[in-house]
Amino acid sequence: MRFLPIFWFHRCWTGSACAPNVASMLRYALKRLISLVISLAVASVVIFAVIEVAPGDPASFMLGVNAQEDTLAALRAELGLDVSKLQRYFNWVGGMMVGDFGTSYTYRTPVSQMIADRLWVSLPLALYALTLSTAIAFPVGIYAAARRGKPGDLTVMGATQLGIAVPNFWFAMMLVLVFAINLRWFNAGGFVGWDKGLWAGLHSLTLPAIALALPQAAILARVMRSSLLDILGEDFMRTARAKGLSRRQALWRHGVRNALIPVLTIIGLQFSFLLAGSIIIEQVFYLPGLGRLVFQAISARDLIVVESVVMLLVFAVITVNFLVDLAYAAVDPRLRSRT
Amino acid sequence: MTKQTFRSFASVLAVSASLFGTQVFAKSDITIALQLEPPHLDPTSAAAQAIDSVVYTNIFEGLTRFMGDGSVVPGLAEGWEISDDGKVYTFKLHDGVTFHDGTTMDAEDVKFSLDRARSEDSANAQKALFAGIENIEVVDPLTVKVTLSEPNGNFLFNLAWGDAVIVAPESIEGIKTNPVGTGAFTFGEWVQGDSITLNRNPEYWGDRPALETATFKFISDPTAAFAAMMAEDIDVFDNFPAPENLPQFEADPRFQVLVGSTEGETILSTNNKMPPFDDIQVRQALAHAIDRQAIIDGAMFGYGTPIGTHFAPHNPAYVDLTGNSAYDPQKAAKMLADAGYADGFETTLHLPPPSYARRGGEIVAAQLAEVGITANIVNVEWAQWLESVFKGKDFGLTIVSHTEPMDIGIYARPDYYFQYDSTDFQALMDTLNSTTDPEERTRLLGEAQRLIADDYVNGYLFQLAKLGVAKAGVRGLWENAPTAAIDLTQISWSE
Numbered sequence: 164m165r166f167l168p169i170f171w172f173h174r175c176w177t178g179s180a181c182a183p184n185v186a187s188m189l190r191y192a193l194k195r196l197i198s199l200v201i202s203l204a205v206a207s208v209v210i211f212a213v214i215e216v217a218p219g220d221p222a223s224f225m226l227g228v229n230a231q232e233d234t235l236a237a238l239r240a241e242l243g244l245d246v247s248k249l250q251r252y253f254n255w256v257g258g259m260m261v262g263d264f265g266t267s268y269t270y271r272t273p274v275s276q277m278i279a280d281r282l283w284v285s286l287p288l289a290l291y292a293l294t295l296s297t298a299i300a301f302p303v304g305i306y307a308a309a310r311r312g313k314p315g316d317l318t319v320m321g322a323t324q325l326g327i328a329v330p331n332f333w334f335a336m337m338l339v340l341v342f343a344i345n346l347r348w349f350n351a352g353g354f355v356g357w358d359k360g361l362w363a364g365l366h367s368l369t370l371p372a373i374a375l376a377l378p379q380a381a382i383l384a385r386v387m388r389s390s391l392l393d394i395l396g397e398d399f400m401r402t403a404r405a406k407g408l409s410r411r412q413a414l415w416r417h418g419v420r421n422a423l424i425p426v427l428t429i430i431g432l433q434f435s436f437l438l439a440g441s442i443i444i445e446q447v448f449y450l451p452g453l454g455r456l457v458f459q460a461i462s463a464r465d466l467i468v469v470e471s472v473v474m475l476l477v478f479a480v481i482t483v484n485f486l487v488d489l490a491y492a493a494v495d496p497r498l499r500s501r502t
Numbered sequence: 503m504t505k506q507t508f509r510s511f512a513s514v515l516a517v518s519a520s521l522f523g524t525q526v527f528a529k530s531d532i533t534i535a536l537q538l539e540p541p542h543l544d545p546t547s548a549a550a551q552a553i554d555s556v557v558y559t560n561i562f563e564g565l566t567r568f569m570g571d572g573s574v575v576p577g578l579a580e581g582w583e584i585s586d587d588g589k590v591y592t593f594k595l596h597d598g599v600t601f602h603d604g605t606t607m608d609a610e611d612v613k614f615s616l617d618r619a620r621s622e623d624s625a626n627a628q629k630a631l632f633a634g635i636e637n638i639e640v641v642d643p644l645t646v647k648v649t650l651s652e653p654n655g656n657f658l659f660n661l662a663w664g665d666a667v668i669v670a671p672e673s674i675e676g677i678k679t680n681p682v683g684t685g686a687f688t689f690g691e692w693v694q695g696d697s698i699t700l701n702r703n704p705e706y707w708g709d710r711p712a713l714e715t716a717t718f719k720f721i722s723d724p725t726a727a728f729a730a731m732m733a734e735d736i737d738v739f740d741n742f743p744a745p746e747n748l749p750q751f752e753a754d755p756r757f758q759v760l761v762g763s764t765e766g767e768t769i770l771s772t773n774n775k776m777p778p779f780d781d782i783q784v785r786q787a788l789a790h791a792i793d794r795q796a797i798i799d800g801a802m803f804g805y806g807t808p809i810g811t812h813f814a815p816h817n818p819a820y821v822d823l824t825g826n827s828a829y830d831p832q833k834a835a836k837m838l839a840d841a842g843y844a845d846g847f848e849t850t851l852h853l854p855p856p857s858y859a860r861r862g863g864e865i866v867a868a869q870l871a872e873v874g875i876t877a878n879i880v881n882v883e884w885a886q887w888l889e890s891v892f893k894g895k896d897f898g899l900t901i902v903s904h905t906e907p908m909d910i911g912i913y914a915r916p917d918y919y920f921q922y923d924s925t926d927f928q929a930l931m932d933t934l935n936s937t938t939d940p941e942e943r944t945r946l947l948g949e950a951q952r953l954i955a956d957d958y959v960n961g962y963l964f965q966l967a968k969l970g971v972a973k974a975g976v977r978g979l980w981e982n983a984p985t986a987a988i989d990l991t992q993i994s995w996s997e
């Protein structure tokens with residue numbers, strides 16, 4: 164249960180001794196590291212197998228229906244597709260270990276370069292969306308918690324329920340209709356590039372960021388609200404009131420701070436979702452991001468690109484989890500002995 | 503601000519601008535949207551049409567070239583002579599043509615390009631175009647002599663393909679990402695996943711184009727395509743992917759809609775070797791079971807021309823044979839019964855991703871069900887289609903638009919995926935290939951069209967329409983698509 168450590172955080176913050184035992188911490192870290200390596204190895208096998216099993220020869224796709232057999236063979240040799248699958252798997256994994264993700268079949272450029280280019284769109288977009296969703300969710304969640312059961316709270320609960328239910332691409336289409344087609348405040352899609360300036364870049368990412376942020380903000384606001392309500396029932400909150408703080412003072416000084424921990428966990432999860440899961444939004448706004456790259460690569464049977472990007476995303480998620488585990492273990496000594 | 507007030511606000515601005523003496527110049531840049539992004543920019547080593555859309559006649563030129571009406575005219579070759587036996591072509595090249603890197607285009611480059619395309623390790627997707635070349639000889643820097651093993655009436659046409667453009671040995675290494683050609687536009691920048699920019703070539707040997715820069719953007723999602731056009735983010739959408747939205751553009755004075763024809767014969771391909779389709783009676787029944795107009799209306803929102811054979815209706819040699827396979831479900835059911843399938847039969851219908859296939863397939867399946875044929879729909883990606891249908895021949899029926907120009911010759915290949923094996927047709931094609939007299943060629947082409955229509959090789963549905971949307975002020979766009987191309991040299995803005 165991920166939310167368990169909140170209370171330990173709380174106790175640490177309120178002053179009881181919680182200095183981590185260095186030796187047990189290291190042992191725990193090593194165990195987690197081994198499990199990380201095994202997860203990555205398993206993931207690489209699964210990704211390679213799943214993608215290679217799907218029918219479709221990249222060379223035939225590229226050369227089309229009139230290609231002659233000798234032409235296809237020449238292209239396969241050029242792409243390195245003429246060796247056994249096992250050999251290709253080891254070439255791929257071996258390359259990745261030294262930072263070489265291979266060369267795209269279709270674009271003929273290094274995959275690492277392509278990923279780096281696309282990250283310049285996807286990463287700022289994810290951060291932008293995350294900032295927006297946090298900026299919306301915090302005040303809304305706090306507002307709802309402070310007015311529990313009152314009309315304001317009910318309105319927020321209704322609106323966030325709607326926000327969770329409506330898919331982000333529908334928001335995207337509505338935003339385009341209003342702000343791009345009717346009002347002309349934004350372009351309907353596309354990315355101008357950071358070389359046109361920070362403002363121009365952010366401007367072209369605004370609609371997609373809002374579309375991505377709204378459903379996430381709805382989730383986050385609900386988490387914020389319920390986390391805050393949990394905290395409000397805690398003993399220390401009663402103590403704070405007893406010391407003479409007003410409801411509002413107690414809420415801001417002690418409540419919000421302690422309620423943040425589960426919220427931060429959700430924000431962490433949302434970030435990896437936003438980075439990896441914006442495929443549809445990138446399609447709707449035709450942004451040159453990571454999601455669109457995977458989408459194009461799948462239909463073009465650019466296997467090496469699909470494999471490498473998926474592997475990279477798996478690596479990012481597993482690493483984030485690893486770090487989160489370590490952070491939890493640092494504050495909750497019980498977790499170290501459990502694994 | 504409502505649209506109305508916004509517009510009046512804008513017009514006030516415009517009026518005040520003219521009061522202050524600001525002159526309005528014709529625009530010299532254009533943004534063109536394509537549905538697919540080219541994988542790379544070498545037209546001589548891939549089948550992707552998006553490559554030709556960007557580079558054909560803009561960056562790269564061939565000895566001959568297509569015009570918007572489908573005619574073949576001189577390109578880098580100023581003219582040519584054909585020997586009496588039809589085997590030797592002597593091309594005279596334009597003088598003073600340079601590649602974008604400053605090197606001279608001469609006969610050596612022509613020899614290099616054609617040799618490269620037909621070589622053993624060539625990656626040319628249309629290698630068959632060059633199969634008949636026996637020898638290429640550089641006579642002098644501006645004269646090339648090409649000798650064919652036998653006469654080929656299509657040779658000048660073949661040389662107009664994007665796969666036959668002239669490239670230079672000096673710049674061939676980087677052609678995929680930094681194409682260097684002889685065309686009126688030079689390669690500017692490629693932001694992968696987003697756009698490609700071309701700039702006017704100041705050293706161009708031919709007429710100076712009106713446009714200074716052109717940007718190609720890639721928008722695959724139909725909804726996004728509609729939004730981008732409506733928001734006026736782009737000026738031209740080549741092959742607009744959402745025909746259902748066209749009436750809206752037609753009604754809007756800001757836009758023009760261009761409805762033309764492509765080279766795409768959309769057919770219900772039939773596996774001629776797989777029972778029961780090896781029986782001509784079954785294939786004929788199939789043909790009569792199909793209501794073409796219903797498919798055009800339902801799947802293509804009315805855009806498309808019915809065809810009765812594998813030939814483009816806009817071609818002068820086209821013969822209308824739709825009557826040969828007129829919609830008649832009773833006749834179809836009776837023919838099926840005569841062939842021994844009174845209770846119908848079950849087969850597969852493989853559908854690749856384009857909407858002509860996916861939407862059209864649903865309608866075809868429903869029409870076949872009317873006469874008792876159960877067609878089980880299998881949706882496939884292109885790569886899968888190539889693997890299982892085209893190469894593996896593991897299918898009963900499939901719907902595909904054959905977009906190569908003048909490709910009736912595929913019926914002479916018995917190993918081609920629909921597996922039509924007719925010695926009559928093969929002999930006819932041999933005669934056609936060695937005939938150079940235009941009238942005789944037209945007659946032979948008519949005969950070929952009739953032969954495959956009478957053999958009911960495939961179900962012939964419709965000619966795929968080319969649906970373009972552009973801002974009202976854009977001039978010089980191709981209405982038809984004799985080949986995938988956006989000829990920037992002809993495009994300009996009206997005042």
